[in-house]
Amino acid sequence: MSGAIITVTGLSKDFGPVRALERIDLSFHVGQVHGLIGENGAGKSTFMRILAGLETPTAGQLHHRGNLVQLRRPADAMALGVAMIHQELNLVDELSVADNIFLGRERTRRGLVDLRRTFAEAHTLLASLNCSIDPSTKVKHLSIGQQQMVEIARALATDTTLLIMDEPTAALSVPEARALFDLIARLKSRGVTIIYISHILPEVMAVCDCVTVLRDGRVVSTLRRDEIPTGHAGEAKLASLMVGRPLGDHFPRGRPRMSGAVPALEVHNLSLPNILHDITFALHRGEILGFAGLIGAGRTELAETIVGLRRRAAGSIIIDGRQIAIRHLRDAVCHGIAYLSEDRKGRGLTLGMDIVANTTLVSLRRYCHPLINRREEEQATMHHVQVLRTRIGRLRDPIDTLSGGNQQKVALAKWLEVQPRILILDEPTRGVDIGAKEEIYRLIHTLALEGMACLLISSELNEVLGLSTRIAVMRRGRLVRILQGDEATEEQVMYHAAGVRGEPV
Numbered sequence: 001m002s003g004a005i006i007t008v009t010g011l012s013k014d015f016g017p018v019r020a021l022e023r024i025d026l027s028f029h030v031g032q033v034h035g036l037i038g039e040n041g042a043g044k045s046t047f048m049r050i051l052a053g054l055e056t057p058t059a060g061q062l063h064h065r066g067n068l069v070q071l072r073r074p075a076d077a078m079a080l081g082v083a084m085i086h087q088e089l090n091l092v093d094e095l096s097v098a099d100n101i102f103l104g105r106e107r108t109r110r111g112l113v114d115l116r117r118t119f120a121e122a123h124t125l126l127a128s129l130n131c132s133i134d135p136s137t138k139v140k141h142l143s144i145g146q147q148q149m150v151e152i153a154r155a156l157a158t159d160t161t162l163l164i165m166d167e168p169t170a171a172l173s174v175p176e177a178r179a180l181f182d183l184i185a186r187l188k189s190r191g192v193t194i195i196y197i198s199h200i201l202p203e204v205m206a207v208c209d210c211v212t213v214l215r216d217g218r219v220v221s222t223l224r225r226d227e228i229p230t231g232h233a234g235e236a237k238l239a240s241l242m243v244g245r246p247l248g249d250h251f252p253r254g255r256p257r258m259s260g261a262v263p264a265l266e267v268h269n270l271s272l273p274n275i276l277h278d279i280t281f282a283l284h285r286g287e288i289l290g291f292a293g294l295i296g297a298g299r300t301e302l303a304e305t306i307v308g309l310r311r312r313a314a315g316s317i318i319i320d321g322r323q324i325a326i327r328h329l330r331d332a333v334c335h336g337i338a339y340l341s342e343d344r345k346g347r348g349l350t351l352g353m354d355i356v357a358n359t360t361l362v363s364l365r366r367y368c369h370p371l372i373n374r375r376e377e378e379q380a381t382m383h384h385v386q387v388l389r390t391r392i393g394r395l396r397d398p399i400d401t402l403s404g405g406n407q408q409k410v411a412l413a414k415w416l417e418v419q420p421r422i423l424i425l426d427e428p429t430r431g432v433d434i435g436a437k438e439e440i441y442r443l444i445h446t447l448a449l450e451g452m453a454c455l456l457i458s459s460e461l462n463e464v465l466g467l468s469t470r471i472a473v474m475r476r477g478r479l480v481r482i483l484q485g486d487e488a489t490e491e492q493v494m495y496h497a498a499g500v501r502g503e504p505v
Contacts (some may be wrong), residue, residue, distance in 0.1 A: 003029045004084075005064075005162055005193050006051065009058030013046050013217075015401070018393055020046040022217045024060070028162065031191045033184060033209030037198070039242055039433040040405030041391040043217040044197055048164050049428045050082040051195070051287075053077035053334075061267060081161030085168055087197075087404050087431055089147050089345065093140035098122035100139055103156045124152040130179035132224060145172050145295040162193045167404075169203060170430050174294070183205060199405075199433050200460075201235045213241040243435040250434075251441055251466035256448035258284035262321045264453035265422050267306065271316030275301050276477045280317070283422065288444065288454045290468030293497045297474040299457045300342055302423050307332040307339040309347075320421070333362060338420035340412055342427040342457070344404070348411035355379045355392055358399045358410050363417040384413035389439055390414065405432040412440070423447065426457045441467060461490055473497050 004027040011024040021043045029033050038044050049055040050062075053071035060179060062069055064080050071077050077084075091100050098118045107117040122135035131149045148168070155163060169177040194356060198204050203485040204211055205228060220241050228234045263282035270279040276298050283289050291299045304310045306317060308326040318321050319335050326332050332339065341347040349358050356374075359381040360367060367377045378395050385392060390411040392402060399407060403406060414432060415423065425444065429437045444467060448454050458464050464471055470484040473496040481496045483489075 005030050005065060007063045007066075008051075009052065009061050009063075011047070011062070012058050013043075013055065016393075020217050021050075021057070024219055026212060026219065026222070028193050028195060029194055031188050032210070033194045033196055033208045034134075034213065035196050035198070035204040035211035037201070037204060037211060037238060037242060038214035039435050040403040040431075042214040042242070044214055045166065045403055046217075047214070048166060048195065048197065049082060051077065051162075051478075052082060052164060073484065076211045078158060081159055082164070083155040083158055083160040083162070084164040085151050085155045085166060087166040087170065089151060091139045091147055091150060094138060096136050096138055097126075097133055097142070097150050098135035100150055101125060101135075101157050103154070105157065121157075122153070124157060128156075129153060129183060131176070143295060143300075145176060148172060149176060150257070152183075160192060162195070164195045164197070166197045167199065167431050168196075169198065169200065172295070176295070177203075199431065199437075201434065204238070205230075205234050211238065213238065215244060239434050242433065250429065250438055250462075252445040255469055256286050256288055256445065259286040259451065260284060263318075264320060265306075265455075266318035268277055268316045270296075270302070270305060270317070271313045272301060272310060272477075273313050274477075275357050276305065276312075279411070279479050280484065281479060283453045283455055283470055285401060285421075285451045285453050286448055287469045288448050288456055288467050289454065290464035290471045291457045291474060292464045292471055292493045293474035295459065296476070297497065298477040299474055300426055301337060301477075302474070303426050303455070303457060307337055307424065309339075328456075332351050333418055333420075336421035337424065338415035338418055338422070338428060339424045340415050340428055342430065344408055344411055344430075349399050349407055349414075353404070354396045354398055355385075355410055356395050359384060359413045359417060362414055380417065381413070384410075384416065388413060388443070389436070405436050408432055409436070409440075412443075420452070422453045422455070424455045424457075427459065427464065428456070429458070429460070461493060464493070465490060475499055 001100050007027045011021055012019065024047060036044050046055060050057050053074040053076045056072060062071065099124045104116055107114045107121060119135045124184040125133065126133055129149055129152060133146055133149065139150065152168065168180060172180065187194060196204065196208055208225065210222060210224045211228065212222040229237060264285045265283040268280050271277055279302060293299055301310060305312045308328045308331050317326055324335055350361065356377050360377050367373050381395055388407050390409040392406065399410060412428065429440055432440065444454055456464065456467060465488065469495060470482055471488045472479055473481045473483065473493055475497055483492055
């Protein structure tokens with residue numbers, strides 16, 4: 001097709017007996033932003049890995065500017081100007097931002113790394129993203145959102161003609177996301193082709209010139225922007241194509257109500273040097289207490305301090321009216337607290353282990369009599385697979401063979417296995433498709449109705465508003481307001497999160 005930079009015909013991919021892609025025919029055109037959407041397991045990541053040279057197709061052909069090519073390794077794709085920003089962060093924690101950006105493509109002078117040039121070029125790249133990160137900072141000291149910006153800068157450090165973005169805004173703040181959209185517009189004007197993968201449908205509709213929907217490894221439809229209705233009607237149309245059925249309201253009807261005279265969890269004057277300042281709140285049984293705020297507000301740090309992943313400088317934690325000491329995550333588990341981390345790859349799962357082992361890792365003692373009863377382990381895992389509708393091949397498949405969203409469901413199952421009384425959820429639907437989001441929403445809602453105390457952290461404001469009994473708003477390490485009832489609106493949350501209104505409580 002005229003103007004196509006990449007064209008695939010009859011592309012199929014098998015993983016053993018499982019067919020991940022079935023005869024894909026698609027073209028990606030010069031200077032076009034092409035959206036790619038679908039449920040977890042629909043084949044998006046497999047397709048992109050083929051284009052990036054990370055997987056080889058079982059059948060089909062791939063043409064680059066009309067010439068038949070074979071991408072056997074990532075270097076082949078890079079030689080054609082193909083770069084990919086992965087959903088999962090893939091940085092070296094102990095190296096600086098600049099070193100990560102140019103890793104494998106070091107700036108040298110007389111055979112040695114030219115640090116001055118390295119830092120100067122890294123600074124220029126980051127500035128083009130409206131990002132003020134110091135290039136000399138070690139990656140381990142950055143937030144998840146900042147690390148994502150480094151990933152984007154690294155992808156743009158090459159002479160890219162086709163850029164694949166897999167959930168690029170998942171960890172970005174609103175200003176960072178806007179800077180990314182501005183960058184996409186500039187790249188498009190220079191003739192760069194962008195394949196944009198996202199579960200955030202309004203974002204896809206706003207950014208993309210056309211959208212392809214995948215379901216069960218097949219192309220369902222490709223729609224131009226002018227063929228997609230605006231607003232909720234457009235979202236509903238794309239969502240129904242993704243899941244193969246009409247979708248109702250995303251959030252369950254009715255709000256869970258607080259119960260019990262004594263809070264399940266009380267936090268008093270919790271502080272973390274230079275990060276958290278005198279945080280005080282109570283979480284009741286049967287409640288979903290949502291935490292909102294901009295990236296850098298301290299929500300994740302608060303959760304990690306409560307469960308013992310960070311050592312607090314001051315403050316106390318009270319469970320069921322009794323003050324307790326939590327020095328390690330295992331102390332939190334012993335007291336009935338479970339924590340689903342936002343960092344699925346780093347802290348949520350053990351990627352070298354299988355699905356069963358990841359599900360029962362924290363609760364393994366339950367299946368030891370004294371030897372591990374593998375049958376009981378597998379029965380428990382299958383229960384969670386069915387409840388969460390996790391798409392798997394076999395129970396003993398490695399966890400990293402699952403899509404990102406299905407990995408998230410396994411991470412959630414691991415913590416439900418410990419049968420907690422208090423559940424802390426940090427970005428529970430990040431990288432999860434719209435159908436699976438509904439399932440997770442219903443699960444959280446049901447757990448609260450059954451009396452579990454849930455603390456929900458989410459960067460998706462509609463998620464916090466749609467699920468929470470009350471909303472705690474944080475800004476710069478302080479809890480500035482707790483909203484409930486009619487005052488819990490999007491405007492009020494953003495006013496307090498951005499510091500337009502409200503003083504610390």
